[in-house]
Amino acid sequence: xxxxxxxxxxxxxxxxxxxxxxxxxxxxxxxxxxxxxxxxxxxxxxxxxxxxxxxxxxxxxx
Numbered sequence: 001x002x003x004x005x006x007x008x009x010x011x012x013x014x015x016x017x018x019x020x021x022x023x024x025x026x027x028x029x030x031x032x033x034x035x036x037x038x039x040x041x042x043x044x045x046x047x048x049x050x051x052x053x054x055x056x057x058x059x060x061x062x
Contacts, residue, residue: 006055008025009049010025012046012047013045013047022049031053
């Protein structure tokens with residue numbers, strides 16, 4: 001079985017795809033960690049959101 005990472009930093013353009021990625025991780029049991037961050041690269045707004053997963057000591061994907 002694949003091991004779930006306890007911490008991930010998700011980044012990307014501020015669009016529906018980014019929101020979908022975060023929503024899917026929340027559905028998998030990840031929790032938001034801290035506030036989102038954003039910047040502008042001259043063309044697009046780029047966002048970042050940290051997520052954490054508490055697997056209670058179990059490193060296997062359920």
